[in-house]
Amino acid sequence: MNFENILSSSENGITTITINRPSKLNALNKATIEELHQAFDVANKAAETKVIIVTGSGEKAFVAGADISEFSNFSVENGGKLAAKGQEILFDFVQNLNTPVIAAVNGFALGGGLELAMAAHFRIASDNAKMGLPEVSLGVIPGYGGTQRLPQLVGKGRAMEMVMTAGMIDAATALSYGLVNHVVSQEELLPLAQKLASKIMRNSSVAISKAIQAVNANYTDGVNGFETEIEQFGACFGTQDFKEGTTAFLEKRKADFPGK
Incomplete structure:
Protein backbone atom coordinates (compact mmCIF):
# COMPACT_ATOMS: atom_id res chain seq x y z
CA MET A 1 0.00 0.00 0.00
CA ARG A 202 8.60 -14.72 22.42
CA ASN A 203 5.25 -14.90 24.18
CA SER A 204 1.74 -15.88 23.14
CA SER A 205 0.22 -13.27 20.82
CA VAL A 206 -3.24 -14.57 21.74
CA ALA A 207 -2.60 -14.12 25.46
CA ILE A 208 -1.13 -10.66 24.87
CA SER A 209 -4.22 -9.54 22.95
CA LYS A 210 -6.42 -10.72 25.80
CA ALA A 211 -4.20 -8.94 28.33
CA ILE A 212 -4.56 -5.70 26.34
CA GLN A 213 -8.34 -6.05 26.52
CA ALA A 214 -8.24 -6.70 30.25
CA VAL A 215 -5.94 -3.78 31.06
CA ASN A 216 -7.93 -1.37 28.88
CA ALA A 217 -11.16 -2.45 30.56
CA ASN A 218 -9.96 -0.89 33.82
CA TYR A 219 -9.98 2.50 32.08
CA THR A 220 -13.29 2.09 30.26
CA ASP A 221 -16.31 3.78 31.80
CA GLY A 222 -19.01 1.35 32.87
CA VAL A 223 -16.82 -1.73 32.46
CA ASN A 224 -15.65 -3.89 35.37
CA GLY A 225 -12.00 -4.65 34.66
CA PHE A 226 -11.89 -7.56 37.08
CA GLU A 227 -14.80 -9.22 35.29
CA THR A 228 -13.08 -8.70 31.95
CA GLU A 229 -9.90 -10.24 33.35
CA ILE A 230 -11.80 -13.30 34.55
CA GLU A 231 -13.50 -13.65 31.17
CA GLN A 232 -10.27 -13.31 29.19
CA PHE A 233 -8.36 -15.56 31.59
CA GLY A 234 -10.93 -18.28 31.08
CA ALA A 235 -10.90 -17.81 27.32
CA CYS A 236 -7.16 -18.50 27.27
CA PHE A 237 -7.81 -22.09 28.31
CA GLY A 238 -9.50 -22.75 24.97
CA THR A 239 -6.55 -21.63 22.87
CA GLN A 240 -3.82 -23.62 21.15
CA ASP A 241 -1.29 -21.19 22.62
CA PHE A 242 -2.31 -22.22 26.14
CA LYS A 243 -1.92 -25.89 25.28
CA GLU A 244 1.49 -25.27 23.72
CA GLY A 245 2.68 -22.97 26.51
CA THR A 246 1.77 -25.32 29.35
CA THR A 247 3.01 -28.41 27.48
CA ALA A 248 6.34 -26.73 26.74
CA PHE A 249 6.70 -25.72 30.39
CA LEU A 250 6.05 -29.26 31.62
CA GLU A 251 8.40 -30.69 29.00
CA LYS A 252 11.05 -28.09 29.93
CA ARG A 253 11.42 -26.72 26.43
CA LYS A 254 10.87 -23.39 24.71
CA ALA A 255 7.29 -22.82 23.59
CA ASP A 256 6.53 -22.48 19.89
CA PHE A 257 3.25 -20.58 19.96
CA PRO A 258 0.97 -21.03 16.93
CA GLY A 259 -0.82 -17.76 17.64
CA LYS A 260 -4.22 -19.42 17.84
Missing part, protein backbone atom coordinates in the same frame (compact mmCIF):
# COMPACT_ATOMS: atom_id res chain seq x y z
CA ASN A 2 1.34 3.42 -1.00
CA PHE A 3 1.02 6.42 1.32
CA GLU A 4 1.81 10.11 0.92
CA ASN A 5 2.37 11.07 4.54
CA ILE A 6 3.64 7.94 6.24
CA LEU A 7 5.97 5.02 5.66
CA SER A 8 5.18 1.44 6.62
CA SER A 9 7.59 -1.50 6.50
CA SER A 10 7.55 -4.99 7.97
CA GLU A 11 10.44 -7.25 8.92
CA ASN A 12 10.85 -10.19 11.29
CA GLY A 13 7.37 -9.84 12.75
CA ILE A 14 7.66 -6.08 13.39
CA THR A 15 5.76 -3.45 11.39
CA THR A 16 7.26 0.02 11.70
CA ILE A 17 4.95 2.93 10.87
CA THR A 18 6.73 6.27 10.41
CA ILE A 19 4.95 9.62 10.16
CA ASN A 20 6.80 11.26 7.28
CA ARG A 21 6.05 14.99 6.98
CA PRO A 22 9.43 16.42 7.99
CA SER A 23 8.75 19.87 6.52
CA LYS A 24 5.74 20.12 8.89
CA LEU A 25 7.53 18.44 11.80
CA ASN A 26 5.28 15.44 11.12
CA ALA A 27 2.14 17.34 12.13
CA LEU A 28 -1.10 15.39 11.94
CA ASN A 29 -3.51 16.55 9.27
CA LYS A 30 -6.70 14.82 8.15
CA ALA A 31 -4.96 12.85 5.42
CA THR A 32 -2.22 11.63 7.76
CA ILE A 33 -4.76 10.48 10.36
CA GLU A 34 -6.62 8.53 7.65
CA GLU A 35 -3.39 6.95 6.40
CA LEU A 36 -2.33 6.02 9.93
CA HIS A 37 -5.68 4.33 10.46
CA GLN A 38 -5.21 2.30 7.29
CA ALA A 39 -1.63 1.35 8.15
CA PHE A 40 -2.48 0.28 11.70
CA ASP A 41 -5.50 -1.68 10.45
CA VAL A 42 -3.47 -3.53 7.83
CA ALA A 43 -0.67 -4.32 10.30
CA ASN A 44 -3.11 -5.51 12.95
CA LYS A 45 -4.80 -7.88 10.50
CA ALA A 46 -1.52 -9.28 9.14
CA ALA A 47 -0.78 -12.64 10.75
CA GLU A 48 2.95 -12.06 10.37
CA THR A 49 2.88 -8.80 12.37
CA LYS A 50 3.39 -9.44 16.07
CA VAL A 51 4.37 -5.91 17.19
CA ILE A 52 3.86 -2.44 15.74
CA ILE A 53 6.33 0.41 16.29
CA VAL A 54 5.19 3.96 15.52
CA THR A 55 7.71 6.79 15.21
CA GLY A 56 8.42 10.01 13.32
CA SER A 57 10.84 10.70 10.50
CA GLY A 58 14.01 12.67 11.17
CA GLU A 59 15.51 13.61 14.51
CA LYS A 60 13.40 16.64 15.44
CA ALA A 61 9.85 15.42 15.88
CA PHE A 62 7.69 12.40 16.57
CA VAL A 63 4.62 14.51 15.83
CA ALA A 64 4.74 18.22 16.64
CA GLY A 65 0.96 18.53 16.91
CA ALA A 66 -2.08 18.82 14.71
CA ASP A 67 -2.21 20.87 11.51
CA ILE A 68 -3.95 23.95 12.91
CA SER A 69 -4.59 25.44 9.49
CA GLU A 70 -7.14 22.69 8.83
CA PHE A 71 -9.50 23.62 11.67
CA SER A 72 -8.85 27.25 12.60
CA ASN A 73 -12.21 28.32 11.11
CA PHE A 74 -14.30 25.40 12.39
CA SER A 75 -17.69 25.85 14.07
CA VAL A 76 -18.69 24.27 17.38
CA GLU A 77 -20.33 21.41 15.52
CA ASN A 78 -17.36 20.85 13.24
CA GLY A 79 -14.96 20.91 16.17
CA GLY A 80 -16.90 18.21 17.98
CA LYS A 81 -17.03 16.07 14.86
CA LEU A 82 -13.27 16.50 14.36
CA ALA A 83 -12.51 15.16 17.84
CA ALA A 84 -15.04 12.34 17.63
CA LYS A 85 -13.83 11.05 14.28
CA GLY A 86 -10.16 11.35 15.21
CA GLN A 87 -10.66 9.41 18.41
CA GLU A 88 -12.66 6.73 16.61
CA ILE A 89 -10.39 6.07 13.66
CA LEU A 90 -6.97 6.59 15.23
CA PHE A 91 -6.50 7.22 18.95
CA ASP A 92 -9.09 4.83 20.43
CA PHE A 93 -8.45 2.51 17.51
CA VAL A 94 -4.73 2.23 18.35
CA GLN A 95 -5.35 1.78 22.07
CA ASN A 96 -7.70 -1.14 21.42
CA LEU A 97 -5.65 -2.98 18.79
CA ASN A 98 -4.94 -6.65 19.50
CA THR A 99 -1.36 -6.14 18.34
CA PRO A 100 1.01 -4.42 20.82
CA VAL A 101 1.97 -0.89 19.79
CA ILE A 102 5.20 0.75 20.97
CA ALA A 103 5.60 4.50 20.43
CA ALA A 104 9.24 5.44 19.80
CA VAL A 105 9.17 9.17 20.55
CA ASN A 106 12.11 10.63 18.64
CA GLY A 107 11.66 14.36 19.32
CA PHE A 108 8.77 16.77 19.84
CA ALA A 109 5.52 15.02 20.79
CA LEU A 110 3.07 17.86 21.24
CA GLY A 111 -0.71 18.01 21.20
CA GLY A 112 -1.99 15.29 18.89
CA GLY A 113 1.52 13.85 18.79
CA LEU A 114 1.57 13.20 22.52
CA GLU A 115 -2.00 11.95 22.29
CA LEU A 116 -0.94 9.42 19.64
CA ALA A 117 2.01 8.31 21.78
CA MET A 118 -0.30 7.91 24.78
CA ALA A 119 -2.71 5.80 22.72
CA ALA A 120 0.12 3.31 22.13
CA HIS A 121 0.42 0.53 24.68
CA PHE A 122 3.67 1.98 26.00
CA ARG A 123 6.28 4.57 25.09
CA ILE A 124 10.04 4.94 24.89
CA ALA A 125 11.83 8.19 24.07
CA SER A 126 15.08 9.64 22.79
CA ASP A 127 16.89 11.95 25.17
CA ASN A 128 16.07 14.99 23.03
CA ALA A 129 12.31 14.39 23.20
CA LYS A 130 9.98 17.10 24.47
CA MET A 131 6.34 16.40 25.32
CA GLY A 132 3.35 18.54 26.09
CA LEU A 133 -0.27 19.47 25.44
CA PRO A 134 -0.18 23.14 24.40
CA GLU A 135 -3.81 23.38 23.25
CA VAL A 136 -5.02 25.90 25.87
CA SER A 137 -2.51 28.40 24.47
CA LEU A 138 -4.65 28.29 21.30
CA GLY A 139 -7.96 28.67 23.11
CA VAL A 140 -8.93 25.00 22.86
CA ILE A 141 -8.36 21.83 24.88
CA PRO A 142 -6.82 18.48 23.90
CA GLY A 143 -9.44 16.69 21.82
CA TYR A 144 -7.87 13.38 20.92
CA GLY A 145 -8.00 11.79 24.37
CA GLY A 146 -5.30 13.88 26.02
CA THR A 147 -7.39 14.99 29.01
CA GLN A 148 -8.21 11.35 29.74
CA ARG A 149 -5.03 9.41 29.03
CA LEU A 150 -2.53 11.85 30.53
CA PRO A 151 -4.04 11.71 34.06
CA GLN A 152 -4.17 7.91 33.78
CA LEU A 153 -0.45 7.85 33.06
CA VAL A 154 1.01 10.62 35.22
CA GLY A 155 -1.70 11.39 37.79
CA LYS A 156 -4.30 14.14 37.99
CA GLY A 157 -2.11 16.86 39.49
CA ARG A 158 0.74 16.57 37.01
CA ALA A 159 -1.70 16.29 34.12
CA MET A 160 -3.56 19.40 35.26
CA GLU A 161 -0.28 21.32 35.45
CA MET A 162 0.82 20.19 32.00
CA VAL A 163 -2.53 21.05 30.43
CA MET A 164 -3.03 24.38 32.21
CA THR A 165 0.50 25.71 31.66
CA ALA A 166 0.66 24.41 28.08
CA GLY A 167 4.30 23.70 28.87
CA MET A 168 6.65 21.02 27.67
CA ILE A 169 8.52 18.46 29.73
CA ASP A 170 11.80 16.87 28.70
CA ALA A 171 12.48 13.17 28.34
CA ALA A 172 14.02 12.79 31.80
CA THR A 173 10.94 14.36 33.40
CA ALA A 174 8.65 12.18 31.29
CA LEU A 175 10.55 9.14 32.57
CA SER A 176 10.23 10.27 36.19
CA TYR A 177 6.48 10.83 35.65
CA GLY A 178 6.02 7.36 34.19
CA LEU A 179 4.91 8.81 30.86
CA VAL A 180 7.68 6.87 29.09
CA ASN A 181 9.31 3.59 30.09
CA HIS A 182 12.86 4.18 28.82
CA VAL A 183 15.01 7.07 27.62
CA VAL A 184 17.99 6.45 25.34
CA SER A 185 20.00 8.32 22.74
CA GLN A 186 18.52 9.01 19.31
CA GLU A 187 20.73 6.29 17.82
CA GLU A 188 19.57 3.71 20.35
CA LEU A 189 15.84 4.45 20.11
CA LEU A 190 14.71 2.16 17.29
CA PRO A 191 17.11 -0.64 18.27
CA LEU A 192 15.61 -0.55 21.78
CA ALA A 193 12.07 -0.61 20.35
CA GLN A 194 13.04 -3.62 18.24
CA LYS A 195 14.64 -5.34 21.23
CA LEU A 196 11.49 -4.86 23.30
CA ALA A 197 9.40 -6.08 20.37
CA SER A 198 11.54 -9.22 20.15
CA LYS A 199 10.93 -9.93 23.84
CA ILE A 200 7.19 -9.51 23.32
CA MET A 201 7.22 -11.86 20.33
Whole structure:
Protein backbone atom coordinates (compact mmCIF):
# COMPACT_ATOMS: atom_id res chain seq x y z
CA MET A 1 0.00 0.00 0.00
CA ASN A 2 1.34 3.42 -1.00
CA PHE A 3 1.02 6.42 1.32
CA GLU A 4 1.81 10.11 0.92
CA ASN A 5 2.37 11.07 4.54
CA ILE A 6 3.64 7.94 6.24
CA LEU A 7 5.97 5.02 5.66
CA SER A 8 5.18 1.44 6.62
CA SER A 9 7.59 -1.50 6.50
CA SER A 10 7.55 -4.99 7.97
CA GLU A 11 10.44 -7.25 8.92
CA ASN A 12 10.85 -10.19 11.29
CA GLY A 13 7.37 -9.84 12.75
CA ILE A 14 7.66 -6.08 13.39
CA THR A 15 5.76 -3.45 11.39
CA THR A 16 7.26 0.02 11.70
CA ILE A 17 4.95 2.93 10.87
CA THR A 18 6.73 6.27 10.41
CA ILE A 19 4.95 9.62 10.16
CA ASN A 20 6.80 11.26 7.28
CA ARG A 21 6.05 14.99 6.98
CA PRO A 22 9.43 16.42 7.99
CA SER A 23 8.75 19.87 6.52
CA LYS A 24 5.74 20.12 8.89
CA LEU A 25 7.53 18.44 11.80
CA ASN A 26 5.28 15.44 11.12
CA ALA A 27 2.14 17.34 12.13
CA LEU A 28 -1.10 15.39 11.94
CA ASN A 29 -3.51 16.55 9.27
CA LYS A 30 -6.70 14.82 8.15
CA ALA A 31 -4.96 12.85 5.42
CA THR A 32 -2.22 11.63 7.76
CA ILE A 33 -4.76 10.48 10.36
CA GLU A 34 -6.62 8.53 7.65
CA GLU A 35 -3.39 6.95 6.40
CA LEU A 36 -2.33 6.02 9.93
CA HIS A 37 -5.68 4.33 10.46
CA GLN A 38 -5.21 2.30 7.29
CA ALA A 39 -1.63 1.35 8.15
CA PHE A 40 -2.48 0.28 11.70
CA ASP A 41 -5.50 -1.68 10.45
CA VAL A 42 -3.47 -3.53 7.83
CA ALA A 43 -0.67 -4.32 10.30
CA ASN A 44 -3.11 -5.51 12.95
CA LYS A 45 -4.80 -7.88 10.50
CA ALA A 46 -1.52 -9.28 9.14
CA ALA A 47 -0.78 -12.64 10.75
CA GLU A 48 2.95 -12.06 10.37
CA THR A 49 2.88 -8.80 12.37
CA LYS A 50 3.39 -9.44 16.07
CA VAL A 51 4.37 -5.91 17.19
CA ILE A 52 3.86 -2.44 15.74
CA ILE A 53 6.33 0.41 16.29
CA VAL A 54 5.19 3.96 15.52
CA THR A 55 7.71 6.79 15.21
CA GLY A 56 8.42 10.01 13.32
CA SER A 57 10.84 10.70 10.50
CA GLY A 58 14.01 12.67 11.17
CA GLU A 59 15.51 13.61 14.51
CA LYS A 60 13.40 16.64 15.44
CA ALA A 61 9.85 15.42 15.88
CA PHE A 62 7.69 12.40 16.57
CA VAL A 63 4.62 14.51 15.83
CA ALA A 64 4.74 18.22 16.64
CA GLY A 65 0.96 18.53 16.91
CA ALA A 66 -2.08 18.82 14.71
CA ASP A 67 -2.21 20.87 11.51
CA ILE A 68 -3.95 23.95 12.91
CA SER A 69 -4.59 25.44 9.49
CA GLU A 70 -7.14 22.69 8.83
CA PHE A 71 -9.50 23.62 11.67
CA SER A 72 -8.85 27.25 12.60
CA ASN A 73 -12.21 28.32 11.11
CA PHE A 74 -14.30 25.40 12.39
CA SER A 75 -17.69 25.85 14.07
CA VAL A 76 -18.69 24.27 17.38
CA GLU A 77 -20.33 21.41 15.52
CA ASN A 78 -17.36 20.85 13.24
CA GLY A 79 -14.96 20.91 16.17
CA GLY A 80 -16.90 18.21 17.98
CA LYS A 81 -17.03 16.07 14.86
CA LEU A 82 -13.27 16.50 14.36
CA ALA A 83 -12.51 15.16 17.84
CA ALA A 84 -15.04 12.34 17.63
CA LYS A 85 -13.83 11.05 14.28
CA GLY A 86 -10.16 11.35 15.21
CA GLN A 87 -10.66 9.41 18.41
CA GLU A 88 -12.66 6.73 16.61
CA ILE A 89 -10.39 6.07 13.66
CA LEU A 90 -6.97 6.59 15.23
CA PHE A 91 -6.50 7.22 18.95
CA ASP A 92 -9.09 4.83 20.43
CA PHE A 93 -8.45 2.51 17.51
CA VAL A 94 -4.73 2.23 18.35
CA GLN A 95 -5.35 1.78 22.07
CA ASN A 96 -7.70 -1.14 21.42
CA LEU A 97 -5.65 -2.98 18.79
CA ASN A 98 -4.94 -6.65 19.50
CA THR A 99 -1.36 -6.14 18.34
CA PRO A 100 1.01 -4.42 20.82
CA VAL A 101 1.97 -0.89 19.79
CA ILE A 102 5.20 0.75 20.97
CA ALA A 103 5.60 4.50 20.43
CA ALA A 104 9.24 5.44 19.80
CA VAL A 105 9.17 9.17 20.55
CA ASN A 106 12.11 10.63 18.64
CA GLY A 107 11.66 14.36 19.32
CA PHE A 108 8.77 16.77 19.84
CA ALA A 109 5.52 15.02 20.79
CA LEU A 110 3.07 17.86 21.24
CA GLY A 111 -0.71 18.01 21.20
CA GLY A 112 -1.99 15.29 18.89
CA GLY A 113 1.52 13.85 18.79
CA LEU A 114 1.57 13.20 22.52
CA GLU A 115 -2.00 11.95 22.29
CA LEU A 116 -0.94 9.42 19.64
CA ALA A 117 2.01 8.31 21.78
CA MET A 118 -0.30 7.91 24.78
CA ALA A 119 -2.71 5.80 22.72
CA ALA A 120 0.12 3.31 22.13
CA HIS A 121 0.42 0.53 24.68
CA PHE A 122 3.67 1.98 26.00
CA ARG A 123 6.28 4.57 25.09
CA ILE A 124 10.04 4.94 24.89
CA ALA A 125 11.83 8.19 24.07
CA SER A 126 15.08 9.64 22.79
CA ASP A 127 16.89 11.95 25.17
CA ASN A 128 16.07 14.99 23.03
CA ALA A 129 12.31 14.39 23.20
CA LYS A 130 9.98 17.10 24.47
CA MET A 131 6.34 16.40 25.32
CA GLY A 132 3.35 18.54 26.09
CA LEU A 133 -0.27 19.47 25.44
CA PRO A 134 -0.18 23.14 24.40
CA GLU A 135 -3.81 23.38 23.25
CA VAL A 136 -5.02 25.90 25.87
CA SER A 137 -2.51 28.40 24.47
CA LEU A 138 -4.65 28.29 21.30
CA GLY A 139 -7.96 28.67 23.11
CA VAL A 140 -8.93 25.00 22.86
CA ILE A 141 -8.36 21.83 24.88
CA PRO A 142 -6.82 18.48 23.90
CA GLY A 143 -9.44 16.69 21.82
CA TYR A 144 -7.87 13.38 20.92
CA GLY A 145 -8.00 11.79 24.37
CA GLY A 146 -5.30 13.88 26.02
CA THR A 147 -7.39 14.99 29.01
CA GLN A 148 -8.21 11.35 29.74
CA ARG A 149 -5.03 9.41 29.03
CA LEU A 150 -2.53 11.85 30.53
CA PRO A 151 -4.04 11.71 34.06
CA GLN A 152 -4.17 7.91 33.78
CA LEU A 153 -0.45 7.85 33.06
CA VAL A 154 1.01 10.62 35.22
CA GLY A 155 -1.70 11.39 37.79
CA LYS A 156 -4.30 14.14 37.99
CA GLY A 157 -2.11 16.86 39.49
CA ARG A 158 0.74 16.57 37.01
CA ALA A 159 -1.70 16.29 34.12
CA MET A 160 -3.56 19.40 35.26
CA GLU A 161 -0.28 21.32 35.45
CA MET A 162 0.82 20.19 32.00
CA VAL A 163 -2.53 21.05 30.43
CA MET A 164 -3.03 24.38 32.21
CA THR A 165 0.50 25.71 31.66
CA ALA A 166 0.66 24.41 28.08
CA GLY A 167 4.30 23.70 28.87
CA MET A 168 6.65 21.02 27.67
CA ILE A 169 8.52 18.46 29.73
CA ASP A 170 11.80 16.87 28.70
CA ALA A 171 12.48 13.17 28.34
CA ALA A 172 14.02 12.79 31.80
CA THR A 173 10.94 14.36 33.40
CA ALA A 174 8.65 12.18 31.29
CA LEU A 175 10.55 9.14 32.57
CA SER A 176 10.23 10.27 36.19
CA TYR A 177 6.48 10.83 35.65
CA GLY A 178 6.02 7.36 34.19
CA LEU A 179 4.91 8.81 30.86
CA VAL A 180 7.68 6.87 29.09
CA ASN A 181 9.31 3.59 30.09
CA HIS A 182 12.86 4.18 28.82
CA VAL A 183 15.01 7.07 27.62
CA VAL A 184 17.99 6.45 25.34
CA SER A 185 20.00 8.32 22.74
CA GLN A 186 18.52 9.01 19.31
CA GLU A 187 20.73 6.29 17.82
CA GLU A 188 19.57 3.71 20.35
CA LEU A 189 15.84 4.45 20.11
CA LEU A 190 14.71 2.16 17.29
CA PRO A 191 17.11 -0.64 18.27
CA LEU A 192 15.61 -0.55 21.78
CA ALA A 193 12.07 -0.61 20.35
CA GLN A 194 13.04 -3.62 18.24
CA LYS A 195 14.64 -5.34 21.23
CA LEU A 196 11.49 -4.86 23.30
CA ALA A 197 9.40 -6.08 20.37
CA SER A 198 11.54 -9.22 20.15
CA LYS A 199 10.93 -9.93 23.84
CA ILE A 200 7.19 -9.51 23.32
CA MET A 201 7.22 -11.86 20.33
CA ARG A 202 8.60 -14.72 22.42
CA ASN A 203 5.25 -14.90 24.18
CA SER A 204 1.74 -15.88 23.14
CA SER A 205 0.22 -13.27 20.82
CA VAL A 206 -3.24 -14.57 21.74
CA ALA A 207 -2.60 -14.12 25.46
CA ILE A 208 -1.13 -10.66 24.87
CA SER A 209 -4.22 -9.54 22.95
CA LYS A 210 -6.42 -10.72 25.80
CA ALA A 211 -4.20 -8.94 28.33
CA ILE A 212 -4.56 -5.70 26.34
CA GLN A 213 -8.34 -6.05 26.52
CA ALA A 214 -8.24 -6.70 30.25
CA VAL A 215 -5.94 -3.78 31.06
CA ASN A 216 -7.93 -1.37 28.88
CA ALA A 217 -11.16 -2.45 30.56
CA ASN A 218 -9.96 -0.89 33.82
CA TYR A 219 -9.98 2.50 32.08
CA THR A 220 -13.29 2.09 30.26
CA ASP A 221 -16.31 3.78 31.80
CA GLY A 222 -19.01 1.35 32.87
CA VAL A 223 -16.82 -1.73 32.46
CA ASN A 224 -15.65 -3.89 35.37
CA GLY A 225 -12.00 -4.65 34.66
CA PHE A 226 -11.89 -7.56 37.08
CA GLU A 227 -14.80 -9.22 35.29
CA THR A 228 -13.08 -8.70 31.95
CA GLU A 229 -9.90 -10.24 33.35
CA ILE A 230 -11.80 -13.30 34.55
CA GLU A 231 -13.50 -13.65 31.17
CA GLN A 232 -10.27 -13.31 29.19
CA PHE A 233 -8.36 -15.56 31.59
CA GLY A 234 -10.93 -18.28 31.08
CA ALA A 235 -10.90 -17.81 27.32
CA CYS A 236 -7.16 -18.50 27.27
CA PHE A 237 -7.81 -22.09 28.31
CA GLY A 238 -9.50 -22.75 24.97
CA THR A 239 -6.55 -21.63 22.87
CA GLN A 240 -3.82 -23.62 21.15
CA ASP A 241 -1.29 -21.19 22.62
CA PHE A 242 -2.31 -22.22 26.14
CA LYS A 243 -1.92 -25.89 25.28
CA GLU A 244 1.49 -25.27 23.72
CA GLY A 245 2.68 -22.97 26.51
CA THR A 246 1.77 -25.32 29.35
CA THR A 247 3.01 -28.41 27.48
CA ALA A 248 6.34 -26.73 26.74
CA PHE A 249 6.70 -25.72 30.39
CA LEU A 250 6.05 -29.26 31.62
CA GLU A 251 8.40 -30.69 29.00
CA LYS A 252 11.05 -28.09 29.93
CA ARG A 253 11.42 -26.72 26.43
CA LYS A 254 10.87 -23.39 24.71
CA ALA A 255 7.29 -22.82 23.59
CA ASP A 256 6.53 -22.48 19.89
CA PHE A 257 3.25 -20.58 19.96
CA PRO A 258 0.97 -21.03 16.93
CA GLY A 259 -0.82 -17.76 17.64
CA LYS A 260 -4.22 -19.42 17.84
